[in-house]
Amino acid sequence: MRSYPKGADMSAPRLQTKVFSLSNDRHAVPVIALFNLIFFQGYAILIHTCVNVYPNRKDVNRIMPFLMDCHCHSDSSPDSKTPVSEHCEQALALNISTLCITDHCEANVYTEEGYDKTIRRSLSQTREAQTAFKNLEILTGMELGQPMQGVAHTNHALEENPCDFVLGSLHNVAGRPDFYFLDLHKENIPELLNTYFSELLDMIRWGRFDSLAHLTYPWRYLAAAGLSVPFSDYKEQLDEILQALVRQNIALEINTSGLRQDMRQAMPSGELVNRYVSLGGRLITIGSDAHRAEDLGKGLLEAVHMVRMTGLEEITVYRKREPYGVNIEKGNQL
Ligand SMILES: [Zn+2]
Numbered sequence: 491m492r493s494y495p496k497g498a499d500m501s502a503p504r505l506q507t508k509v510f511s512l513s514n515d516r517h518a519v520p521v522i523a524l525f526n527l528i529f530f531q532g533y534a535i536l537i538h539t540c541v542n543v544y545p546n547r548k549d550v551n552r553i554m555p556f557l558m559d560c561h562c563h564s565d566s567s568p569d570s571k572t573p574v575s576e577h578c579e580q581a582l583a584l585n586i587s588t589l590c591i592t593d594h595c596e597a598n599v600y601t602e603e604g605y606d607k608t609i610r611r612s613l614s615q616t617r618e619a620q621t622a623f624k625n626l627e628i629l630t631g632m633e634l635g636q637p638m639q640g641v642a643h644t645n646h647a648l649e650e651n652p653c654d655f656v657l658g659s660l661h662n663v664a665g666r667p668d669f670y671f672l673d674l675h676k677e678n679i680p681e682l683l684n685t686y687f688s689e690l691l692d693m694i695r696w697g698r699f700d701s702l703a704h705l706t707y708p709w710r711y712l713a714a715a716g717l718s719v720p721f722s723d724y725k726e727q728l729d730e731i732l733q734a735l736v737r738q739n740i741a742l743e744i745n746t747s748g749l750r751q752d753m754r755q756a757m758p759s760g761e762l763v764n765r766y767v768s769l770g771g772r773l774i775t776i777g778s779d780a781h782r783a784e785d786l787g788k789g790l791l792e793a794v795h796m797v798r799m800t801g802l803e804e805i806t807v808y809r810k811r812e813p814y815g816v817n818i819e820k821g822n823q824l
């Protein structure tokens with residue numbers, strides 16, 4: 491069991507750098523003020539200018555809410571063409587403070603489809619970006635798909651590629667293609683979903699990942715196929731999953747990609763996030779699952795709102811596989 495260091499926030503020193511750069515954008519204003527002071531004895535004007543140019547702590551938090559995106563894919567994932575550097579530039583443009591690159595590492599086709607090589611490439615490019623982008627916290631990560639469908643490969647991936655954050659995913663049930671490829675009109679939906687939940691449960695009991703990615707993933711494709719399946723039909727299975735997460739001290743991810751797809755809601759929904767918290771869950775990570783720079787950060791404010799609605803005060807970020815709580819209201823703790 492890992493401990494949960496409440497309130498720890500390692501991001502503050504780096505964010506102070508960002509405040510400095512914010513001020514730099516307006517450096518011309520203090521120069522004008524100094525001119526006033528020397529030539530027109532404009533003491534009052536100088537004081538007024540300084541107060542307005544250097545925002546106080548509360549103002550900075552209002553201007554730059556603490557946002558982290560802990561799920562995105564670079565061109566080391568087969569379904570993305572975006573270099574890590576492009577995501578980093580976009581993160582800076584959006585005032586995202588912490589970015590974790592989580593490229594795919596599909597255990598069931600690990601060597602066949604070359605994930606053993608691409609995940610190594612992903613981590614090395616992320617480390618290069620850490621050197622190049624000093625004003626952004628960049629974390630190394632992976633989205634470990636179907637870990638129980640290739641345990642030897644999973645162990646290899648984890649041992650050879652130590653990183654800050656591991657998302658656990660299930661994109662397909664054993665022996666079947668990704669839900670994306672299924673013709674759901676021809677499937678036995680209850681059987682398929684029960685298998686999905688039972689494989690998720692095995693994954694959580696195994697437990698060598700930090701946060702469960704996009705719970706309710708099949709609903710993304712059910713919605714795309716025009717099929718409506720209420721979550722309440724699977725209340726028992728969902729409860730079992732959420733309880734297992736709490737027991738294993740594994741985080742629940744709010745994946746905002748669903749908000750920009752047919753299902754029009756986050757994975758999981760706010761209702762399920764509330765349920766996780768009411769069952770004792772305290773660890774929530776957030777991520778856009780962006781495969782293109784323009785999707786980075788999308789829906790994160792909604793995700794923060796969802797966390798706030800549960801009554802939790804913190805969002806979790808993982809560094810070196812350890813959870814750190816970041817206070818939603820105090821944000822950067824500047
Ligand atoms: Zn995924």
Ligand SMILES: [Zn+2]
Nearest residue numbers: 561563633779
């Ligand atoms: Zn993903």
